[in-house]
Amino acid sequence: MSYMRSEERARQILACAKRVFAERGFHAANVSHICEAAGIGRGTLYQYFANKQAVLTAILRDTLDRVKALMERQSALNVTFAPPEKLTRAVAIEYSARQLRELLEVVFEDNDTLRILLREAVGLDVDVEKILGEIDATLVAIVERDIIRAQAAGYLRALDAHAVAIMMVGGVEKLALAALRGDVPVDLDKLAREATRLHAIGTLSDRLKPDPT
Amino acid sequence: MSYMRSEERARQILACAKRVFAERGFHAANVSHICEAAGIGRGTLYQYFANKQAVLTAILRDTLDRVKALMERQSALNVTFAPPEKLTRAVAIEYSARQLRELLEVVFEDNDTLRILLREAVGLDVDVEKILGEIDATLVAIVERDIIRAQAAGYLRALDAHAVAIMMVGGVEKLALAALRGDVPVDLDKLAREATRLHAIGTLSDRLKPDPT
Amino acid sequence: MSYMRSEERARQILACAKRVFAERGFHAANVSHICEAAGIGRGTLYQYFANKQAVLTAILRDTLDRVKALMERQSALNVTFAPPEKLTRAVAIEYSARQLRELLEVVFEDNDTLRILLREAVGLDVDVEKILGEIDATLVAIVERDIIRAQAAGYLRALDAHAVAIMMVGGVEKLALAALRGDVPVDLDKLAREATRLHAIGTLSDRLKPDPT
Amino acid sequence: MSYMRSEERARQILACAKRVFAERGFHAANVSHICEAAGIGRGTLYQYFANKQAVLTAILRDTLDRVKALMERQSALNVTFAPPEKLTRAVAIEYSARQLRELLEVVFEDNDTLRILLREAVGLDVDVEKILGEIDATLVAIVERDIIRAQAAGYLRALDAHAVAIMMVGGVEKLALAALRGDVPVDLDKLAREATRLHAIGTLSDRLKPDPT
DNA sequence: AATGAATGAGAGTTCATTCAT
DNA sequence: CATGAATGAACTCTCATTCAT
Incomplete structure (x- = not known):
């Protein structure tokens, strides 16, 4: 676990998600893929974004x-x-x-x-x-x-x-x-x-x- | 269901699928939607096409x-x-x-x-x-x-x-x-x-x- | 897999679900528990009931x-x-x-x-x-x-x-x-x-x- | 947050939890709901009660x-x-x-x-x-x-x-x-x-x- | 040939709980 | 003491596909 300021974490997730979406496409990309890329647990993403689509x-x-x-x-x-x-x-x-x-x-x-x-x-x-x-x-x-x-x-x-x-x-x-x-x-x-x-x-x-x- | 010459039936399915895909998009469109539109059972589609993507x-x-x-x-x-x-x-x-x-x-x-x-x-x-x-x-x-x-x-x-x-x-x-x-x-x-x-x-x-x- | 007339299957699921709910309580009972009891796949239940609560x-x-x-x-x-x-x-x-x-x-x-x-x-x-x-x-x-x-x-x-x-x-x-x-x-x-x-x-x-x- | 004598704080949490449980039901009530009502952080509750059920x-x-x-x-x-x-x-x-x-x-x-x-x-x-x-x-x-x-x-x-x-x-x-x-x-x-x-x-x-x- | 009941992998999502700060 | 960011197990539900009829 590593703590991060809210704003910063959100941006980090977005950056990783962008890469993942670009590489695999929206549907082929799992929430898991994004979270792995960001090095966070799957639940963490949902503290920053309402759902997968909200990330996009x-x-x-x-x-x-x-x-x-x-x-x-x-x-x-x-x-x-x-x-x-x-x-x-x-x-x-x-x-x-x-x-x-x-x-x-x-x-x-x-x-x-x-x-x-x-x-x-x-x-x-x-x-x-x-x-x-x-x-x-x-x-x-x-x-x-x-x-x-x-x-x-x-x-x-x-x-x-x-x-x-x-x-x-x-x-x-x-x-x-x-x-x-x-x-x-x-x-x-x-x-x-x-x-x-x-x-x-x-x-x-x-x-x-x-x-x- | 009504019988139809293979070739003809395949074309009919394609025509319906085209409408359905255009209206709902590929992912939002179910195989069911297509089959309903074509007036056939869900299994029948698979006698003409290997899978959903093959239709597209x-x-x-x-x-x-x-x-x-x-x-x-x-x-x-x-x-x-x-x-x-x-x-x-x-x-x-x-x-x-x-x-x-x-x-x-x-x-x-x-x-x-x-x-x-x-x-x-x-x-x-x-x-x-x-x-x-x-x-x-x-x-x-x-x-x-x-x-x-x-x-x-x-x-x-x-x-x-x-x-x-x-x-x-x-x-x-x-x-x-x-x-x-x-x-x-x-x-x-x-x-x-x-x-x-x-x-x-x-x-x-x-x-x-x-x-x- | 075993086929069953729609009406009959629904009743069978209900009967099993009743037993499961009574034994474990609504929340503790999984959809899986019900389906296992009924000897059907998890997806099958959803062909007969919109969701878990609908069964109840x-x-x-x-x-x-x-x-x-x-x-x-x-x-x-x-x-x-x-x-x-x-x-x-x-x-x-x-x-x-x-x-x-x-x-x-x-x-x-x-x-x-x-x-x-x-x-x-x-x-x-x-x-x-x-x-x-x-x-x-x-x-x-x-x-x-x-x-x-x-x-x-x-x-x-x-x-x-x-x-x-x-x-x-x-x-x-x-x-x-x-x-x-x-x-x-x-x-x-x-x-x-x-x-x-x-x-x-x-x-x-x-x-x-x-x-x- | 405001400090409070342990005993007193525990009672306050219970009072709030009672209201929350009564209004929403045990399952529908989140730990978050309780903590919000009590005006404390989510972690604090766990310093007074082992878990959600212990509160009830x-x-x-x-x-x-x-x-x-x-x-x-x-x-x-x-x-x-x-x-x-x-x-x-x-x-x-x-x-x-x-x-x-x-x-x-x-x-x-x-x-x-x-x-x-x-x-x-x-x-x-x-x-x-x-x-x-x-x-x-x-x-x-x-x-x-x-x-x-x-x-x-x-x-x-x-x-x-x-x-x-x-x-x-x-x-x-x-x-x-x-x-x-x-x-x-x-x-x-x-x-x-x-x-x-x-x-x-x-x-x-x-x-x-x-x-x- | 046609059917639709049955399937189950796999998806997104929730939330009680932990623990670094 | 108090916090809330992080977690991940566990859930419900979807739907393309199969196959007994």
Whole structure:
């Protein structure tokens, strides 16, 4: 037996649970697995969390908090925009990619979080689904707000900001998942650059005949 | 109970199971639920499928087969390309959107399949994961091949075809998921158009200062 | 494994459970104990009863049904009364004792039922308490009705029929419990006689000075 | 926490435990509940009582002590009896009722004790059962001795003193239980009167034809 | 071929009790 | 003395699967 301050113990359990959930998946992971990993008795977990699912939701809520915090941090920021005629595509893309990278870093703090968010927590209970939905909505909202700001500044053309934000988030997540499957740690930097570039300038070649305006 | 030709009965069970899995999720759905829906005894299911998971994998394999069939159908096709200088963006996008739509129709035959592929079958066993991975890989491969063909024809600029394909698929799926959450039947046509347009011409405004070449 | 018709199996489980509950008490008795006694697997019990407590309530409800049936059987009966002046105490008591005996036979079908009703089912959940209360109320109602009938016929003096009924039932039950403690099978016949005699003529001696009327 | 003299603290815990047991029942009541009620930490209880059940038995033993004390107090008393021919029924009953009342006051000090004795402590462990049995035996013994004394004095007719005592106690307890169910505080005075009257003169009417002696 | 009664491994959870602080 | 964090035995209950009918 080893004593620990309540707050600290709860965090320790969450950390171990995250690893266990990521490794085995929510259903395959026993409460026993988590407790073994945390080096505590099975009963101890229930002093900190109401039940197994509450452990998962606590993990997810952590992420949700981080994402929300980022959103507010960015809201506080006061950005001034150069006129579009002074800004090259390359610079704009570079700036965008940095923004996205920051976002990714916050959500996918580590590969375990990534795995849990995109895989192990998917398709569970409605409670879980709700938090997952909130995280998703916040992510999309952040991207969407960036798009709208950039539109207002004249950097982006007219488009459905919400739909585009969703697609961007989805595209990036899929790329992350694909990387995950390869079992190499995900390179968030490369991911951010590639996604930004695609979404910024699209795929079509300049050689195409101009549209008749 | 009513007798039925083996083949037919198996298909009927699959159809019911698909509905049940989509409605309740894989774990929440009992074998009993499925059998009730199919109007058969609980033992009967085991004469057609080795176990509960085999039912799910059969459903997924169905989808995988359809996607693979599409891929081969398209391979057989012999497309001739106009020179890019003769093709406007609008026409190119229109063509692309039609292609994507066809793909979506095949994968997301119905909302139940959609839900199972993107949610209920996620994060389960490795066997399931493997089929899901194959479906994904095939989808990406189809899109990727289209991209490479279009590049060869000079329609698309130089880009990492694989990564872009992944992002496209991910973006579209996310859009589909978002629609699913709204509980309205997904409008595949609109979805295809929006996605294609974004991925084709990107988000940046023409007013930006040209890159120094 | 041995197959059994549903109805029959349920009854068999109830019979075994009654024995087990009587022997060990509700809390000390495991579901395993019951199932072992019934020679079935632990899961089988749950095909017939929602949970452990439902087994107990089923047992109690059986008794309740029997008591209610007795009540109605007696209601149907049409008794004619001789004028009190023609009836000796001894005869009246004899008749009463037979009535009571019939009642006791129905409630305390066997020593196990007796023990469960008066001991093992006491102080449990409110649901259990409710059925126990209903049984009690019915018993009291039967006795009370007899009292009122006998009063109307002039056999019994003026008294609070309800309170007296309660006391009678309580007295008899306590006697039964005491007998139970001695671990000898309860002699319902003797019990009925003793109780009836006490309640009929009371304890006071005739030698007492008559009340000044 | 506040310090308290050992003896005093133990009594305080017992008082709180009594309330808790009465309100929730022995099994439903947690050690935590008791400790919260007593305003002490969960570990502290174990410095005064070996375990949860010891708390209950201590409560019961308190009652047992009180009943035994009453018994001895009455033994010490030296009663002189008037000849039966000088005593009216009404006076005898009045006297008896007062005796009973005193007894009831001692046993059912309060509604919580009542509830615990008649409900929450029933059907538990053999140790508990044993004390309960001792209390019961003492109660019966007191009543029985009174009966025998009164018989000796010629007040009561010939009867099985033990059996009658048991029935009396049982009748009174049942009346008390019934009152308890109504959730009104039990009126011990009325209870004593009603019971005594019934048991004294019985139920039969005087109009019955006299027994042929 | 079809059934559904029977199964039992294994899950999550509770809570009286211990003991380091 | 007092505490409450830690414990783990023991419980009830679920449900995919088997197999006698």
